[in-house]
Amino acid sequence: MIKRAFLKRLFFCFLTFVKTMTEKNKTKISIEIENVIKALINENGFDIVDIDVIGGKNITLLLYANNSFGTDELGKLSKSVYPILESLPSLKNGFTLELSSPGIYRNIKYIKEFNIFKGRIIKVITNALEELTGISCGYVENSLELEIDGKVKKILLNDIKTAKLNG
Numbered sequence: 001m002i003k004r005a006f007l008k009r010l011f012f013c014f015l016t017f018v019k020t021m022t023e024k025n026k027t028k029i030s031i032e033i034e035n036v037i038k039a040l041i042n043e044n045g046f047d048i049v050d051i052d053v054i055g056g057k058n059i060t061l062l063l064y065a066n067n068s069f070g071t072d073e074l075g076k077l078s079k080s081v082y083p084i085l086e087s088l089p090s091l092k093n094g095f096t097l098e099l100s101s102p103g104i105y106r107n108i109k110y111i112k113e114f115n116i117f118k119g120r121i122i123k124v125i126t127n128a129l130e131e132l133t134g135i136s137c138g139y140v141e142n143s144l145e146l147e148i149d150g151k152v153k154k155i156l157l158n159d160i161k162t163a164k165l166n167g
Contacts, residue, residue: 029053029090036088037061037081044077047116049102050109057095059085062102064116074099108163114139122146123166126159133166 026034030051041048041063050062061081063074078099085091108114108122115138124132124146132155134148143154144163 026051027053029056032088032090033059033061033085036084040080040084041077044073044080046077049106049113049116057091057093058098059095060098060100062100062106064102066119069101102165104165104167106165108165111139111157114144114163117165121166122163124155124163125161126155127161128159129161 030053033051033053034048038048041061045067046063046065046069048061049064052058052060052062054060063077078097081099082097085095085097106113108117114122114136117136118138120136121133122136122144124144126132132146132148132153134146134153137145137147137152139145139157140154142158143156144160146153146155
């Protein structure tokens with residue numbers, strides 16, 4: 001009897017520990033910002049990976065481009081984005097703006113990132129605690145397609161515990 005109760009408790013603890021990957025919830029202000037600058041960002045060859053707004057006025061745009069870019073490109077883009085953001089009523093009391101890359105070991109927070117980072121190496125940990133590292137082929141039909149040793153493996157989103165860029 002004790003063994004059975006112990007096993008039930010252990011199984012319950014395991015189930016509460018296992019957590020599938022869920023998208024980070026976007027705030028109202030980050031959605032508003034993305035809507036007004038997305039076209040400009042895309043026209044300049046970048047994708048918006050994430051928008052962090054801290055305290056309602058410290059804005060960090062994480063951008064990605066398939067080609068390498070530096071501070072000069074980000075500086076020019078910042079000068080174009082800033083006036084657009086100044087026109088938003090929610091930012092009328094002032095704000096700071098930072099443009100940055102997502103980093104080479106970014107934790108993936110949104111499904112769209114699997115497509116943004118196509119061709120990049122991604123490390124996935126499944127709910128079964130299996131570690132898989134391969135090249136992202138993108139997100140298709142509720143699955144991440146990951147090329148591992150020349151073969152494409154489909155991993156259901158619900159089976160992914162965590163995923164991140166791997167260099």
